[in-house]
Amino acid sequence: MDQQLLNAIFIGSIYALFAVGYTLVFGVLDILNLAHSAVFMFGAALTYSLVVNHGQPFWIATILAIAACALLGLVIEHVCLRPLRRRRAPPIAALISTVGLALIIVAAIEQGQAGTLFGWLWVDGGNSVTFPPGTVPNPTWHVGDLTIEASKVAIIPISIALMLVLGYVIRYTQVGRGLRAVAENPRAARLMGLDVDRMISLTLVISSALGGLAGILFGVALGDISPYIGRDNVEVRGLAVIVLGGMGSVPGAVIGGYLLGLIEVLALVALGSSARGGVAFAALFLMLVLRPQGLFGAQLRERI
Amino acid sequence: MDFFIQLFTDPVTFWNSHTLLIAQIGINSIIASSMFIVLYSGQLSLAAPGFMAIGAYTSVLMDLYWHTPLAVNIAAGVALAGVVGVLVGLPVLRLRGVFLAIATIGFIEALRLGVILNVPITGEGLGLKNIDADPLNGIYLVLVCLAVVLFLIWRLTKGRLGAAWSAIRQDELAALSQGINVARYKMIAFVLSAVVAGFGGALEAHLQTFVDPGDQQYGVTRAVQILSFAVLGGSGHFLGPVVGALVVTTLPWIFVQALNYINIVTGLFLIAVIIFRPQGIVGRGGLAIIRPAWWPRRDRVRAPSPG
DSSP states (O other): OHHHHHHHHHHHHHHHHHHHHHHHHHHHHSOOOTTHHHHHHHHHHHHHIIIIISOOOHHHHHHHHHHHHHHHHHHIIIIIIHHHHHTTOOHHHHHHHHHHHHHHHHHHHHTOBTTSTTTTTOSBTTOOBOOOTTSSOOOEEEETTEEEEHHHHTHHHHHHHHHHHHHHHHHHSHHHHHHHHHHHOHHHHHHTTOOHHHHHHHHHHHHHHHHHHHHHHHHHHHOOBOTTHIIIIIHHHHHHHHHHHOTTOHHHHHHHHHHHHHHHHHHHHHHOGGGHHHHHHHHHHHHHHHOTTTTTOOSOOOOO | OHHHHHHHHOHHHHHHHTHHHHHHHHHHHHHHHHHHHHHHTTOOOOOHHHHHHHHHHHHHHHHHHHOOOHHHHHHHHHHHHHHHHHHHHHHHTTOOHHHHHHHHHHHHHIIIIIIITTOGGGTGGGOEEOTTOOTTTHHHHHHHHHHHHHHHHHHHHHSHHHHHHHHHHHOHHHHHHTTOOHHHHHHHHHHHHHHHHHHHHHHHHHHOSEEOOSHHHHSHHHHHHHHHHHHHHOTTSTTHHHHHHHHHHHHHHHTGGGGGGHHHHHHHHHHHHHHHOTTOTTOTTTTTTTSOTTSOOOOOOOOOOOO
């Protein structure tokens, strides 16, 4: 049980880190960025590829992959979101354009095999791979009947520190005030002399970098990297997390992430592994029906 | 290009060699039409795959255990989808926009992961073998059903119900103050959409020898795909979703040269269409881009597409 609780905390940290990026974009733009789970997968896949296929040290690979994910955030903004804002398209259109980009990213990794168009990016096609032992520093301790792996435990302080930094930036700095102003009312923010487009680009960059980092941590800790980890593990769970915490609320997403990790582990212990997924979505459904603003959401506004 | 050349020079061979594709387009059109009903009434519901699963599993299970005729099976699947539609609609229809979308995603995933994969009678993760499937002759049934569904939706959108849905989509508060029973009309749209989706699911199961509980079939991936049919085709006109389903389903045949990279082409296509025609292919102005100049047109103010 203790081991399960530890697992709940570390998988919760990954959910939280992923969902913070998700909820940040929703808070500022009122748009669900469905390409976020593809960015998650891209971070993990690129790190693996840099370490195993290109022989880079793990730390350099991590930094390069996070930078690439941040760039991907800019691509999302410039290709999928900005043209639609210019044309005053309904927000539902942004769902389709981000899904289109997610399809492209996943297909590029999925089709990556040695000697093909995307061979430089990924060589394992649709297979699931894991870091070879020794490429990632991973000391392991045994305390009582607990097994503590550094790669899993490290996730917890990393995510908490990052989320504290993000919370500080949003609440107390000039940039954070700008972001909150754009979230509140983009037109008023523009009239106050804010560069709204730049603020939105910045949001996407932060969000995608966090999403990519969450993917890297997931790939290292669970040893499962494939083109489908985003779709299978976090795409819909990320939605559950931001609903549990309240749409658009960053602290809510953090609490929601840990809460979902806990709910899933409790379901696993009480009902067996097959019930794990279903319970999470039943919780999501109940939460929306009973308290749609989430645990920490502000008053519900009409958004579509 | 061969695809189109064959379509125009040798339609009989085309029909014979692409029967399954045409049937799939028909099924996708029916399901996209179910998505159209909810979008037309201003609700972003992604529940269609859940109701499809209910229709499909009910009809196949009845066939396997009771050997009842196809019509009875499909009717039972549709009825059950409608009942579940009422039960799900009652709590979730208070939600709007993205919240409704996420709640319905919760519904379909809880149904798929929680119920279908855990109840022994559904074959759990292995799926169900449908021994009485009829992939080749089912196409006529599908096309007739598509025509009936489209005719019904066309009549409904032209009548009192359609006017109420349109009013709710454009401004819920204004509709309410005009004396429109918003909750009731939204419920009608949601249940009708559930019934059509259940019907489409039961028909699809009849065409396939195997009912697969995968994400591509009854999960979020399918829901997003159906949404892309409806939005890409245009959700302001009842033919929009059909055009969307037709175009997106035939993309792999149109871009045959793309081979394995077809998903990249599809993604680029989705982005390009939505950027250049955010209202959909059959968007504002109805069939304006394909209507010839001499075709008589009625000038009137058109409602903006939902969203």
